[in-house]
Amino acid sequence: xxxxxxxxxxxxxxxxxxxxxxxxxxxxxxxxxxxxxxxxxxxxxxxxxxxxxxxxxxxxxxxxxxxxxxxxxxxxxxxxxxxxxxxxxxxxxxxxxxxxxxxxxxxxxxxxxxxxxxxxxxxxxxxxxxxxxxxxxxxxxxxxxxxxxxxxxxxxxxxxxxxxxxxxxxxxxxxxxxxxxxxxxxxxxxxxxxxxxxxxxxxxxxxxxxxxxxxxxxxxxxxxxxxxxxxxxxxxxxxxxxxxxxxxxxxxxxx
Amino acid sequence: xxxxxxxxxxxxxxxxxxxxxxxxxxxxxxxxxxxxxxxxxxxxxxxxxxxxxxxxxxxxxxxxxxxxxxxxxxxxxxxxxxxxxxxxxxxxxxxxxxxxxxxxxxxxxxxxxxxxxxxxxxxxxxxxxxxxxxxxxxxxxxxxxxxxxxxxxxxxxxxxxxxxxxxxxxxxxxxxxxxxxxxxxxxxxxxxxxxxxxxxxxxxxxxxxxxxxxxxxxxxxxxxxxxxxxxxxxxxxxxxxxxxxxxxxxxxxxx
Numbered sequence: 001x002x003x004x005x006x007x008x009x010x011x012x013x014x015x016x017x018x019x020x021x022x023x024x025x026x027x028x029x030x031x032x033x034x035x036x037x038x039x040x041x042x043x044x045x046x047x048x049x050x051x052x053x054x055x056x057x058x059x060x061x062x063x064x065x066x067x068x069x070x071x072x073x074x075x076x077x078x079x080x081x082x083x084x085x086x087x088x089x090x091x092x093x094x095x096x097x098x099x100x101x102x103x104x105x106x107x108x109x110x111x112x113x114x115x116x117x118x119x120x121x122x123x124x125x126x127x128x129x130x131x132x133x134x135x136x137x138x139x140x141x142x143x144x145x146x147x148x149x150x151x152x153x154x155x156x157x158x159x160x161x162x163x164x165x166x167x168x169x170x171x172x173x174x175x176x177x178x179x180x181x182x183x184x185x186x187x188x189x190x191x192x193x194x195x196x197x198x199x200x201x202x203x204x205x206x207x208x209x210x211x212x213x214x215x216x217x218x219x220x221x222x223x224x225x226x227x228x229x230x231x232x233x234x235x236x237x238x239x240x241x242x243x244x245x246x247x248x249x250x251x252x253x254x255x
Numbered sequence: 256x257x258x259x260x261x262x263x264x265x266x267x268x269x270x271x272x273x274x275x276x277x278x279x280x281x282x283x284x285x286x287x288x289x290x291x292x293x294x295x296x297x298x299x300x301x302x303x304x305x306x307x308x309x310x311x312x313x314x315x316x317x318x319x320x321x322x323x324x325x326x327x328x329x330x331x332x333x334x335x336x337x338x339x340x341x342x343x344x345x346x347x348x349x350x351x352x353x354x355x356x357x358x359x360x361x362x363x364x365x366x367x368x369x370x371x372x373x374x375x376x377x378x379x380x381x382x383x384x385x386x387x388x389x390x391x392x393x394x395x396x397x398x399x400x401x402x403x404x405x406x407x408x409x410x411x412x413x414x415x416x417x418x419x420x421x422x423x424x425x426x427x428x429x430x431x432x433x434x435x436x437x438x439x440x441x442x443x444x445x446x447x448x449x450x451x452x453x454x455x456x457x458x459x460x461x462x463x464x465x466x467x468x469x470x471x472x473x474x475x476x477x478x479x480x481x482x483x484x485x486x487x488x489x490x491x492x493x494x495x496x497x498x499x500x501x502x503x504x505x506x507x508x509x510x
Binding site for chain 2: 045048049068071072073074075076077079080081083084085087088092093094095096097099100101102129132136138145147148149150151152153
Protein backbone atom coordinates (compact mmCIF):
# COMPACT_ATOMS: atom_id res chain seq x y z
CA UNK A 1 0.00 0.00 0.00
CA UNK A 2 1.35 3.42 -0.97
CA UNK A 3 -0.12 6.74 0.05
CA UNK A 4 -0.04 9.62 -2.41
CA UNK A 5 -0.97 12.70 -0.40
CA UNK A 6 -1.75 16.13 -1.83
CA UNK A 7 -1.64 19.35 0.19
CA UNK A 8 -2.51 22.74 -1.21
CA UNK A 9 -1.17 26.24 -0.82
CA UNK A 10 -3.33 27.09 2.18
CA UNK A 11 -1.78 24.27 4.21
CA UNK A 12 1.73 24.95 2.96
CA UNK A 13 1.36 28.60 3.96
CA UNK A 14 0.23 27.79 7.52
CA UNK A 15 3.03 26.52 9.77
CA UNK A 16 0.79 24.64 12.21
CA UNK A 17 -1.27 22.94 9.48
CA UNK A 18 1.89 21.98 7.65
CA UNK A 19 3.47 20.54 10.80
CA UNK A 20 0.28 18.60 11.50
CA UNK A 21 0.30 17.04 8.03
CA UNK A 22 3.98 16.17 8.26
CA UNK A 23 3.38 14.52 11.65
CA UNK A 24 0.56 12.50 10.09
CA UNK A 25 2.75 11.54 7.12
CA UNK A 26 5.53 10.44 9.47
CA UNK A 27 3.01 8.33 11.41
CA UNK A 28 2.05 6.40 8.25
CA UNK A 29 5.16 4.35 9.00
CA UNK A 30 5.78 3.51 5.35
CA UNK A 31 7.28 5.51 2.50
CA UNK A 32 4.82 7.91 0.88
CA UNK A 33 4.55 10.44 -1.91
CA UNK A 34 3.62 13.96 -0.78
CA UNK A 35 2.62 16.39 -3.53
CA UNK A 36 2.40 20.03 -2.51
CA UNK A 37 1.03 23.21 -4.03
CA UNK A 38 2.20 26.65 -3.06
CA UNK A 39 0.17 29.20 -4.96
CA UNK A 40 -0.24 31.55 -2.00
CA UNK A 41 3.50 31.74 -1.35
CA UNK A 42 4.14 32.30 -5.07
CA UNK A 43 1.62 35.15 -5.11
CA UNK A 44 3.36 36.77 -2.13
CA UNK A 45 6.73 36.69 -3.89
CA UNK A 46 5.16 38.00 -7.11
CA UNK A 47 3.75 40.92 -5.12
CA UNK A 48 7.16 41.62 -3.58
CA UNK A 49 8.73 41.62 -7.04
CA UNK A 50 5.90 43.68 -8.55
CA UNK A 51 4.99 40.98 -11.05
CA UNK A 52 1.26 40.94 -11.69
CA UNK A 53 -0.44 37.54 -11.57
CA UNK A 54 -3.43 36.50 -13.65
CA UNK A 55 -5.46 33.40 -12.83
CA UNK A 56 -7.76 32.02 -15.55
CA UNK A 57 -9.93 28.92 -15.01
CA UNK A 58 -8.00 28.25 -11.79
CA UNK A 59 -4.65 28.26 -13.60
CA UNK A 60 -1.94 30.84 -13.17
CA UNK A 61 -0.98 32.41 -16.50
CA UNK A 62 2.74 31.61 -16.47
CA UNK A 63 4.94 34.02 -18.38
CA UNK A 64 8.71 33.79 -18.08
CA UNK A 65 8.81 35.92 -14.89
CA UNK A 66 6.10 33.85 -13.27
CA UNK A 67 7.81 30.59 -14.28
CA UNK A 68 10.91 31.86 -12.48
CA UNK A 69 8.81 32.63 -9.40
CA UNK A 70 7.03 29.28 -9.23
CA UNK A 71 10.29 27.42 -9.85
CA UNK A 72 11.91 29.24 -6.94
CA UNK A 73 8.93 28.93 -4.62
CA UNK A 74 7.66 25.42 -5.40
CA UNK A 75 10.93 23.56 -6.06
CA UNK A 76 13.11 25.66 -3.76
CA UNK A 77 11.46 27.31 -0.79
CA UNK A 78 8.51 25.02 -0.15
CA UNK A 79 9.90 21.70 -1.32
CA UNK A 80 13.18 21.95 0.57
CA UNK A 81 11.59 23.20 3.77
CA UNK A 82 9.25 20.21 3.72
CA UNK A 83 12.16 17.85 2.99
CA UNK A 84 14.14 19.25 5.95
CA UNK A 85 11.11 19.10 8.26
CA UNK A 86 10.53 15.46 7.34
CA UNK A 87 14.21 14.66 7.91
CA UNK A 88 13.79 16.19 11.37
CA UNK A 89 10.98 13.66 11.93
CA UNK A 90 13.32 10.82 10.99
CA UNK A 91 11.72 10.33 7.58
CA UNK A 92 14.30 9.62 4.90
CA UNK A 93 13.05 11.52 1.87
CA UNK A 94 13.96 13.29 -1.35
CA UNK A 95 12.25 16.28 -2.94
CA UNK A 96 11.56 16.18 -6.65
CA UNK A 97 9.88 18.02 -9.48
CA UNK A 98 8.57 16.34 -12.61
CA UNK A 99 11.96 17.05 -14.22
CA UNK A 100 13.84 15.07 -11.56
CA UNK A 101 14.19 11.43 -12.54
CA UNK A 102 12.08 12.38 -15.59
CA UNK A 103 9.08 11.85 -13.32
CA UNK A 104 6.50 13.85 -15.27
CA UNK A 105 6.78 14.97 -18.88
CA UNK A 106 4.37 17.60 -20.15
CA UNK A 107 3.69 19.99 -23.02
CA UNK A 108 2.63 23.62 -23.01
CA UNK A 109 -1.13 23.89 -22.75
CA UNK A 110 -2.87 24.27 -26.08
CA UNK A 111 -5.95 26.48 -25.89
CA UNK A 112 -7.96 28.08 -28.71
CA UNK A 113 -8.07 31.58 -27.21
CA UNK A 114 -5.94 31.81 -24.05
CA UNK A 115 -2.13 31.73 -23.95
CA UNK A 116 -1.38 30.10 -20.61
CA UNK A 117 2.36 30.48 -21.23
CA UNK A 118 4.48 27.92 -19.40
CA UNK A 119 1.57 25.90 -18.04
CA UNK A 120 2.16 22.19 -18.63
CA UNK A 121 -0.39 19.49 -19.36
CA UNK A 122 0.87 16.02 -18.55
CA UNK A 123 1.93 13.56 -21.27
CA UNK A 124 3.79 10.80 -19.42
CA UNK A 125 4.59 9.75 -15.86
CA UNK A 126 7.72 7.67 -15.27
CA UNK A 127 7.59 6.02 -11.86
CA UNK A 128 10.61 3.72 -12.20
CA UNK A 129 12.96 5.81 -10.04
CA UNK A 130 10.13 6.82 -7.69
CA UNK A 131 9.35 3.14 -7.17
CA UNK A 132 13.01 2.32 -6.52
CA UNK A 133 13.12 5.04 -3.88
CA UNK A 134 9.88 3.96 -2.20
CA UNK A 135 10.97 0.32 -2.15
CA UNK A 136 14.20 1.41 -0.46
CA UNK A 137 12.30 3.18 2.29
CA UNK A 138 12.64 6.68 0.87
CA UNK A 139 9.62 8.98 0.72
CA UNK A 140 9.32 11.53 -2.06
CA UNK A 141 8.09 15.12 -1.86
CA UNK A 142 6.87 16.40 -5.23
CA UNK A 143 6.69 20.04 -6.32
CA UNK A 144 4.13 20.83 -9.05
CA UNK A 145 6.53 21.48 -11.91
CA UNK A 146 7.01 19.31 -14.97
CA UNK A 147 9.41 19.40 -17.90
CA UNK A 148 9.03 19.33 -21.66
CA UNK A 149 12.02 17.09 -22.42
CA UNK A 150 13.74 19.97 -24.21
CA UNK A 151 15.15 21.63 -21.11
CA UNK A 152 12.09 23.68 -20.23
CA UNK A 153 10.19 23.60 -16.95
CA UNK A 154 6.42 23.92 -16.86
CA UNK A 155 3.93 24.89 -14.17
CA UNK A 156 1.47 22.04 -13.62
CA UNK A 157 -1.58 21.67 -11.41
CA UNK A 158 -0.65 19.87 -8.18
CA UNK A 159 -3.99 18.03 -7.92
CA UNK A 160 -3.41 16.60 -11.38
CA UNK A 161 0.24 15.76 -10.58
CA UNK A 162 -0.92 13.79 -7.53
CA UNK A 163 -3.62 11.91 -9.44
CA UNK A 164 -1.30 11.18 -12.38
CA UNK A 165 1.45 9.82 -10.16
CA UNK A 166 -1.06 7.75 -8.16
CA UNK A 167 -2.56 6.35 -11.37
CA UNK A 168 0.83 5.46 -12.76
CA UNK A 169 1.80 3.67 -9.54
CA UNK A 170 -1.54 1.88 -9.43
CA UNK A 171 -1.48 0.65 -13.02
CA UNK A 172 2.24 -0.08 -13.40
CA UNK A 173 3.50 -1.10 -9.96
CA UNK A 174 0.92 -2.09 -7.38
CA UNK A 175 -2.82 -2.22 -6.97
CA UNK A 176 -3.35 -0.65 -3.55
CA UNK A 177 -2.62 3.04 -3.99
CA UNK A 178 -4.31 5.41 -1.56
CA UNK A 179 -4.80 8.95 -2.89
CA UNK A 180 -5.61 11.64 -0.34
CA UNK A 181 -6.52 15.25 -1.03
CA UNK A 182 -6.07 17.05 2.28
CA UNK A 183 -7.48 20.48 3.00
CA UNK A 184 -8.87 22.64 5.79
CA UNK A 185 -12.39 21.13 5.65
CA UNK A 186 -13.45 17.66 6.83
CA UNK A 187 -14.54 16.66 3.30
CA UNK A 188 -17.06 17.65 0.66
CA UNK A 189 -19.84 19.23 2.71
CA UNK A 190 -23.54 19.53 1.98
CA UNK A 191 -23.43 22.86 3.86
CA UNK A 192 -20.03 24.58 3.97
CA UNK A 193 -20.97 26.19 7.31
CA UNK A 194 -21.71 22.86 8.97
CA UNK A 195 -18.78 20.52 9.62
CA UNK A 196 -21.23 17.73 10.44
CA UNK A 197 -22.58 17.80 6.88
CA UNK A 198 -19.74 15.85 5.23
CA UNK A 199 -20.93 13.75 2.31
CA UNK A 200 -19.29 10.36 2.97
CA UNK A 201 -19.52 9.08 -0.63
CA UNK A 202 -19.49 10.91 -3.93
CA UNK A 203 -19.99 8.85 -7.08
CA UNK A 204 -18.84 10.11 -10.45
CA UNK A 205 -22.50 10.14 -11.47
CA UNK A 206 -23.30 12.63 -8.66
CA UNK A 207 -20.74 15.24 -9.70
CA UNK A 208 -22.87 17.07 -12.26
CA UNK A 209 -25.77 17.56 -9.83
CA UNK A 210 -23.49 18.53 -6.92
CA UNK A 211 -21.81 21.10 -9.16
CA UNK A 212 -25.12 22.46 -10.46
CA UNK A 213 -26.42 23.11 -6.94
CA UNK A 214 -23.12 24.65 -5.79
CA UNK A 215 -22.05 21.95 -3.29
CA UNK A 216 -19.00 21.37 -5.45
CA UNK A 217 -17.67 24.82 -6.27
CA UNK A 218 -15.37 25.84 -9.11
CA UNK A 219 -12.33 25.58 -6.84
CA UNK A 220 -13.20 22.03 -5.80
CA UNK A 221 -14.23 20.77 -9.26
CA UNK A 222 -10.71 20.04 -10.65
CA UNK A 223 -9.89 18.10 -7.49
CA UNK A 224 -13.07 16.03 -7.87
CA UNK A 225 -12.42 15.46 -11.58
CA UNK A 226 -8.91 14.22 -10.82
CA UNK A 227 -10.25 12.12 -7.96
CA UNK A 228 -12.82 10.44 -10.20
CA UNK A 229 -10.14 9.68 -12.82
CA UNK A 230 -8.04 8.03 -10.12
CA UNK A 231 -11.00 6.09 -8.71
CA UNK A 232 -11.64 4.68 -12.19
CA UNK A 233 -8.35 2.74 -12.11
CA UNK A 234 -9.20 1.30 -8.69
CA UNK A 235 -7.45 3.79 -6.43
CA UNK A 236 -8.97 4.48 -3.01
CA UNK A 237 -9.47 8.27 -3.15
CA UNK A 238 -10.54 10.41 -0.22
CA UNK A 239 -10.90 14.15 0.31
CA UNK A 240 -10.10 14.78 3.96
CA UNK A 241 -9.18 17.24 6.65
CA UNK A 242 -5.41 17.65 7.18
CA UNK A 243 -5.66 15.92 10.54
CA UNK A 244 -7.44 12.89 9.10
CA UNK A 245 -4.62 11.34 7.09
CA UNK A 246 -4.39 7.64 7.94
CA UNK A 247 -8.11 7.36 8.76
CA UNK A 248 -11.03 6.58 6.44
CA UNK A 249 -12.97 9.72 7.35
CA UNK A 250 -13.81 12.46 4.87
CA UNK A 251 -15.39 12.05 1.47
CA UNK A 252 -14.71 8.84 -0.43
CA UNK A 253 -14.77 9.37 -4.19
CA UNK A 254 -16.05 6.49 -6.26
CA UNK A 255 -16.26 6.09 -10.03
CA UNK B 256 35.37 5.96 -11.44
CA UNK B 257 32.98 8.73 -10.39
CA UNK B 258 33.31 12.37 -11.31
CA UNK B 259 32.32 15.01 -8.77
CA UNK B 260 32.20 18.27 -10.69
CA UNK B 261 31.85 21.73 -9.17
CA UNK B 262 30.72 24.80 -11.11
CA UNK B 263 30.46 28.26 -9.62
CA UNK B 264 28.09 31.16 -9.94
CA UNK B 265 29.86 32.73 -12.91
CA UNK B 266 29.26 29.61 -15.00
CA UNK B 267 25.74 29.10 -13.75
CA UNK B 268 24.91 32.70 -14.67
CA UNK B 269 26.23 32.40 -18.23
CA UNK B 270 23.97 30.37 -20.53
CA UNK B 271 26.69 29.36 -23.00
CA UNK B 272 29.20 28.33 -20.31
CA UNK B 273 26.50 26.36 -18.53
CA UNK B 274 25.45 24.58 -21.71
CA UNK B 275 29.09 23.78 -22.44
CA UNK B 276 29.59 22.20 -19.01
CA UNK B 277 26.37 20.21 -19.29
CA UNK B 278 27.45 18.93 -22.72
CA UNK B 279 30.77 17.86 -21.22
CA UNK B 280 29.03 16.18 -18.27
CA UNK B 281 26.73 14.33 -20.67
CA UNK B 282 29.78 13.20 -22.64
CA UNK B 283 31.32 11.56 -19.52
CA UNK B 284 29.03 8.66 -20.36
CA UNK B 285 28.74 7.57 -16.74
CA UNK B 286 26.70 8.90 -13.83
CA UNK B 287 28.26 11.93 -12.15
CA UNK B 288 27.71 14.33 -9.28
CA UNK B 289 27.46 17.99 -10.31
CA UNK B 290 27.63 20.53 -7.50
CA UNK B 291 26.69 24.09 -8.42
CA UNK B 292 26.96 27.48 -6.82
CA UNK B 293 24.77 30.40 -7.71
CA UNK B 294 25.88 33.43 -5.75
CA UNK B 295 25.50 35.87 -8.62
CA UNK B 296 21.91 34.87 -9.28
CA UNK B 297 21.14 35.09 -5.55
CA UNK B 298 22.61 38.59 -5.42
CA UNK B 299 20.43 39.64 -8.37
CA UNK B 300 17.28 38.43 -6.63
CA UNK B 301 18.37 40.10 -3.37
CA UNK B 302 18.75 43.37 -5.28
CA UNK B 303 15.29 43.00 -6.82
CA UNK B 304 13.83 42.40 -3.36
CA UNK B 305 15.86 45.22 -1.79
CA UNK B 306 17.59 42.88 0.66
CA UNK B 307 21.14 44.01 1.30
CA UNK B 308 23.83 41.34 1.09
CA UNK B 309 27.01 41.25 3.16
CA UNK B 310 29.91 38.98 2.26
CA UNK B 311 32.54 38.33 4.97
CA UNK B 312 35.56 36.08 4.35
CA UNK B 313 33.93 34.94 1.10
CA UNK B 314 30.78 33.84 2.89
CA UNK B 315 27.37 35.43 2.53
CA UNK B 316 25.98 36.51 5.89
CA UNK B 317 22.72 34.58 5.83
CA UNK B 318 19.88 36.11 7.79
CA UNK B 319 16.37 34.71 7.46
CA UNK B 320 15.58 36.77 4.34
CA UNK B 321 18.81 35.71 2.67
CA UNK B 322 18.23 32.06 3.59
CA UNK B 323 14.87 32.33 1.82
CA UNK B 324 16.62 33.81 -1.24
CA UNK B 325 19.38 31.21 -1.48
CA UNK B 326 16.88 28.38 -0.92
CA UNK B 327 14.75 29.67 -3.79
CA UNK B 328 17.67 30.38 -6.11
CA UNK B 329 19.99 27.44 -5.42
CA UNK B 330 17.49 24.62 -4.82
CA UNK B 331 14.75 25.98 -7.09
CA UNK B 332 15.78 28.15 -10.00
CA UNK B 333 19.30 26.93 -10.68
CA UNK B 334 19.05 23.31 -9.61
CA UNK B 335 15.84 22.56 -11.51
CA UNK B 336 16.95 24.33 -14.66
CA UNK B 337 20.11 22.23 -14.67
CA UNK B 338 18.11 19.06 -14.03
CA UNK B 339 15.77 19.84 -16.95
CA UNK B 340 18.68 20.72 -19.24
CA UNK B 341 20.40 17.42 -18.42
CA UNK B 342 17.16 15.51 -19.04
CA UNK B 343 17.06 17.20 -22.46
CA UNK B 344 20.53 15.70 -23.07
CA UNK B 345 19.22 12.24 -22.21
CA UNK B 346 20.92 12.20 -18.80
CA UNK B 347 18.71 10.62 -16.16
CA UNK B 348 19.29 12.74 -13.06
CA UNK B 349 17.87 14.05 -9.81
CA UNK B 350 18.53 17.38 -8.14
CA UNK B 351 19.24 17.41 -4.42
CA UNK B 352 20.26 19.61 -1.54
CA UNK B 353 22.05 18.36 1.55
CA UNK B 354 18.62 17.90 3.16
CA UNK B 355 17.47 15.50 0.45
CA UNK B 356 18.31 11.92 1.33
CA UNK B 357 19.99 13.41 4.42
CA UNK B 358 23.01 13.92 2.15
CA UNK B 359 24.82 16.59 4.16
CA UNK B 360 24.21 17.47 7.79
CA UNK B 361 25.66 20.69 9.15
CA UNK B 362 25.55 23.10 12.08
CA UNK B 363 25.38 26.88 12.17
CA UNK B 364 28.87 28.35 11.93
CA UNK B 365 30.42 29.17 15.27
CA UNK B 366 32.63 32.27 15.16
CA UNK B 367 34.02 34.36 18.03
CA UNK B 368 32.99 37.74 16.61
CA UNK B 369 30.89 37.36 13.43
CA UNK B 370 27.32 36.08 13.32
CA UNK B 371 27.13 34.36 9.94
CA UNK B 372 23.48 33.53 10.53
CA UNK B 373 22.27 30.47 8.65
CA UNK B 374 25.66 29.51 7.27
CA UNK B 375 26.27 25.80 7.74
CA UNK B 376 29.56 24.03 8.41
CA UNK B 377 29.47 20.35 7.53
CA UNK B 378 29.25 17.61 10.16
CA UNK B 379 28.38 14.46 8.24
CA UNK B 380 27.94 13.31 4.65
CA UNK B 381 25.64 10.35 3.98
CA UNK B 382 26.25 8.93 0.53
CA UNK B 383 24.14 5.76 0.79
CA UNK B 384 21.24 7.04 -1.33
CA UNK B 385 23.60 8.97 -3.62
CA UNK B 386 25.52 5.75 -4.24
CA UNK B 387 22.31 3.82 -4.92
CA UNK B 388 21.31 6.44 -7.50
CA UNK B 389 24.73 6.48 -9.20
CA UNK B 390 24.86 2.70 -9.34
CA UNK B 391 21.45 2.74 -11.01
CA UNK B 392 22.66 5.10 -13.72
CA UNK B 393 21.23 8.26 -12.20
CA UNK B 394 23.37 11.40 -11.98
CA UNK B 395 22.83 13.84 -9.13
CA UNK B 396 22.85 17.64 -9.23
CA UNK B 397 23.61 19.15 -5.82
CA UNK B 398 22.63 22.64 -4.64
CA UNK B 399 24.81 24.13 -1.86
CA UNK B 400 22.33 23.90 0.99
CA UNK B 401 22.59 21.61 3.99
CA UNK B 402 20.30 20.86 6.92
CA UNK B 403 20.69 20.80 10.67
CA UNK B 404 18.57 17.71 11.37
CA UNK B 405 16.04 19.85 13.21
CA UNK B 406 14.15 21.06 10.15
CA UNK B 407 16.40 23.99 9.34
CA UNK B 408 18.21 24.61 6.06
CA UNK B 409 21.70 26.12 6.01
CA UNK B 410 23.73 27.91 3.34
CA UNK B 411 26.97 26.00 2.74
CA UNK B 412 29.97 26.69 0.52
CA UNK B 413 29.65 24.77 -2.75
CA UNK B 414 33.41 24.09 -3.03
CA UNK B 415 33.31 22.47 0.40
CA UNK B 416 30.14 20.52 -0.45
CA UNK B 417 31.85 19.11 -3.56
CA UNK B 418 35.01 18.14 -1.67
CA UNK B 419 33.06 16.63 1.23
CA UNK B 420 30.87 14.51 -1.04
CA UNK B 421 33.89 13.40 -3.07
CA UNK B 422 35.79 12.46 0.11
CA UNK B 423 32.85 10.51 1.46
CA UNK B 424 32.50 8.59 -1.83
CA UNK B 425 36.25 7.95 -1.95
CA UNK B 426 36.58 6.69 1.61
CA UNK B 427 33.29 4.80 1.94
CA UNK B 428 32.41 3.52 -1.54
CA UNK B 429 35.15 3.47 -4.14
CA UNK B 430 38.75 4.55 -4.53
CA UNK B 431 38.75 6.30 -7.89
CA UNK B 432 36.88 9.56 -7.36
CA UNK B 433 37.71 12.41 -9.72
CA UNK B 434 37.05 15.88 -8.30
CA UNK B 435 36.95 18.75 -10.79
CA UNK B 436 36.66 22.44 -9.98
CA UNK B 437 35.65 24.09 -13.25
CA UNK B 438 35.88 27.80 -13.88
CA UNK B 439 36.53 30.36 -16.61
CA UNK B 440 40.33 30.06 -16.47
CA UNK B 441 42.45 27.16 -17.73
CA UNK B 442 43.81 26.45 -14.24
CA UNK B 443 45.88 28.13 -11.55
CA UNK B 444 48.01 30.56 -13.55
CA UNK B 445 51.43 32.01 -12.81
CA UNK B 446 50.26 35.18 -14.59
CA UNK B 447 46.48 35.74 -14.67
CA UNK B 448 46.85 37.64 -17.94
CA UNK B 449 48.62 34.77 -19.71
CA UNK B 450 46.57 31.65 -20.43
CA UNK B 451 49.78 29.79 -21.31
CA UNK B 452 51.06 30.18 -17.75
CA UNK B 453 49.00 27.40 -16.17
CA UNK B 454 50.80 25.72 -13.28
CA UNK B 455 50.34 22.00 -14.05
CA UNK B 456 50.95 20.76 -10.50
CA UNK B 457 50.36 22.40 -7.14
CA UNK B 458 51.49 20.52 -4.06
CA UNK B 459 50.01 21.26 -0.65
CA UNK B 460 53.47 22.42 0.40
CA UNK B 461 53.43 25.11 -2.33
CA UNK B 462 50.18 26.74 -1.25
CA UNK B 463 51.61 29.09 1.38
CA UNK B 464 54.20 30.54 -1.03
CA UNK B 465 51.73 30.80 -3.92
CA UNK B 466 49.33 32.64 -1.62
CA UNK B 467 52.03 34.95 -0.27
CA UNK B 468 53.04 36.08 -3.76
CA UNK B 469 49.42 36.51 -4.90
CA UNK B 470 49.27 33.70 -7.46
CA UNK B 471 46.56 32.09 -5.35
CA UNK B 472 44.20 34.93 -4.46
CA UNK B 473 41.71 35.08 -1.60
CA UNK B 474 38.90 33.93 -3.90
CA UNK B 475 40.84 30.87 -5.02
CA UNK B 476 42.22 29.90 -1.60
CA UNK B 477 39.14 28.07 -0.23
CA UNK B 478 38.97 26.04 -3.46
CA UNK B 479 42.64 25.09 -3.08
CA UNK B 480 42.22 24.25 0.59
CA UNK B 481 39.29 21.98 -0.21
CA UNK B 482 41.22 20.48 -3.13
CA UNK B 483 44.20 19.66 -0.90
CA UNK B 484 41.90 18.03 1.67
CA UNK B 485 40.44 15.86 -1.08
CA UNK B 486 43.86 15.00 -2.52
CA UNK B 487 44.93 13.77 0.93
CA UNK B 488 42.43 10.89 0.78
CA UNK B 489 43.68 9.88 -2.66
CA UNK B 490 41.22 11.75 -4.88
CA UNK B 491 42.43 12.97 -8.26
CA UNK B 492 41.68 16.71 -8.03
CA UNK B 493 42.02 19.19 -10.89
CA UNK B 494 41.16 22.84 -11.32
CA UNK B 495 40.21 23.27 -14.97
CA UNK B 496 38.54 25.37 -17.61
CA UNK B 497 34.83 24.58 -18.13
CA UNK B 498 35.60 23.11 -21.55
CA UNK B 499 38.27 20.75 -20.15
CA UNK B 500 36.08 18.33 -18.20
CA UNK B 501 37.06 14.79 -19.16
CA UNK B 502 40.66 15.74 -19.98
CA UNK B 503 43.69 15.87 -17.68
CA UNK B 504 44.52 19.50 -18.49
CA UNK B 505 44.44 22.30 -15.92
CA UNK B 506 46.10 22.31 -12.52
CA UNK B 507 46.48 19.00 -10.72
CA UNK B 508 46.37 19.42 -6.94
CA UNK B 509 48.53 17.04 -4.94
CA UNK B 510 48.85 16.63 -1.22
